[in-house]
Amino acid sequence: MLSLRSCCYSLTHSTLSHHLKIYLNLSPSLCAVSLSSPKPFSFKLILSPNHTPKSTMSSRPSAFDVLMSNASKKKAQSQTQQSSPKKRKTLESNTTNQNPRKTQTPNSETQLLNEPKLDGKEPNCSNSKPIEETRVANGSKDDQQTPKLDVKKRRLISAHDSIVELKKKAANFSPQKAAFWGEGDKVPFLFLVKVFDAISKESGRIAITEMVCNMLRTVIQMTPEDLVAVVYLSANRIAPAHEGLELGIGDASIIKALAEACGTKDTQIKKQYKELGDLGLVAKASRSSQPLMRKPEVLTIAKVFDTFRLIAKRIEESGKDSQEKKKNHIKALLVAATDCEPQYLIRLLQTKLRIGLAEQTLLAALGHAAVYTEKHSSSPPDINSPLEEAAKIVKQVYSVIPVYDKIVSALLTGGVWNLAKTCSFSPGIPVGPMLAKPTKGVSEIVDKFQDMEFTCEYKYDGERAQIHYMENGSVEIYSRNAERNTGKFPDVIAAVSRLKKSSVTSFVLDCELVAYDREKQKILPFQILSTRARKNVVMSDIKVDVCIFAFDILYLDGQPLLQEQLDARREHLYNSFEEEPGFLQFATAITSNDLEEIQKFLEAAVDSRYWSMFLT
DNA sequence: TAATTTGCATC
DNA sequence: ATCGGCT
């Protein structure tokens, strides 16, 4: 009842070319996986080099294979010691959860969309309606003067044209033609929703990127003030992760709001949910079967985004009746929604757009859009593909400062080619952490890096943390997902402040926080760590101690180290902190390209974890 | 006040 | 965190 994982990964933050980290640890959290697989142990490698020479997979026995068989023996011993009830429990829950939950893969949805069982009071978003005239779109000024019904008809017709235009190749695309609102006017929510809908029917990344790019170009051209909101909604975010704004809305709340907005019962909605497998579709179906009263106003991007933020704000304010207030906000939006707006409104609230568009594609599209928009752009002459390059720049910048507000404004004022200068790392804002990527076997790694020196270090089974210590002495701790965890680890703040060398005035430390028994000097399993309180923790209340296993430093004494090589950063790390067992230790590491040596290192790591976990 | 539901974080 | 599918 124990699983084992081993990971390799080369380091983060771009420029560490020739280095590879091998991480090892035992992971009780993977028990379920292990049990359901033929092998009692789950053993994997994680690798993510920044540049990857091609190599062929070799099937010859590798260090890991050898290690694996050793480990299996040990495990056989430990399994007998382990209590079995837990095993059964997980098994049971697994099987009971197996309940056949409707294949809600893209299939079911497309089928449903194609079924014209909804009465066509209005053109359905999935179908193209005949177009009468094409030129209407320009009279946007008139829109405000003409009766609403007319406005709406026109919108729908021209919205369709808009999509046709947006699907064009970027080179032939004209932002003016795609827009069906006036220059400087608020961007209609319908515009974004139509793009979402078109994207959902497209599986090719290139095509999706192009559509998003065209959409962004249109917004930049017509209503640049709305660009930030458009980007946030496209990313399905409400705010930068580190700001801690949460919608606090889940399926249960959505079902309630939906039921009220449609005048039906919860049970009815739930039933439909089971049938359709998607609350967005339920919303769409329910809405279009509603007798629509006159809408107060056309939904705009800004309105939707602002409302989302209002919903999120409630979390920080009074807690009473917060759900009720949220529900009313949602209802208001739903009532004003037409066409397929309800569908995507709901999906946005669920934070599950599932459209095939996510962060990376959005960033690429943002870069592309900037290239097209900046006519005067002095794109460096030595560049083959400006588009690719721009996408790369935007992604790079985002990884260092994941705040759309800043990136968008820097993009609009300074342009892509200056972006890295106008928008860069800022202490106090968490850097996107480099994550481990699984690979099949060690042979891959050995082959790839045979002629390079690389480095290995333990991967401890705890919680990733990025500790920012600012010049003014304030400290923030961020999680793997850039959530602010500061209030959860006052002990870590104390430790880090005490153990930094006195000459150090500021830093950003990348580390793993691991539950630790200081009496016995043992690392404790993740399970224990997870029982720590999470909010407003007071030192004296702490039950589970934590040891900081530091493995990288990204910023030191006012200077970003993101461009440095890993070995240089390690030097900085070792020079900037004092180790103290049980409080702060450096991740155990070796540097070598010798297979045998690495294998020994791995075995040692496994042994140390193994004993510390079971000989308590 | 105590139990239950809901949301959401970690892995 | 793992997994599989798509391009």
Add this chain to the structure above:
DNA sequence: AGCCGATGATGCAAATTA
């Protein structure tokens, strides 16, 4: 190889309900 989405186990915290 990169990106996206679907999925699981577990545990705290807040809101609701009994």
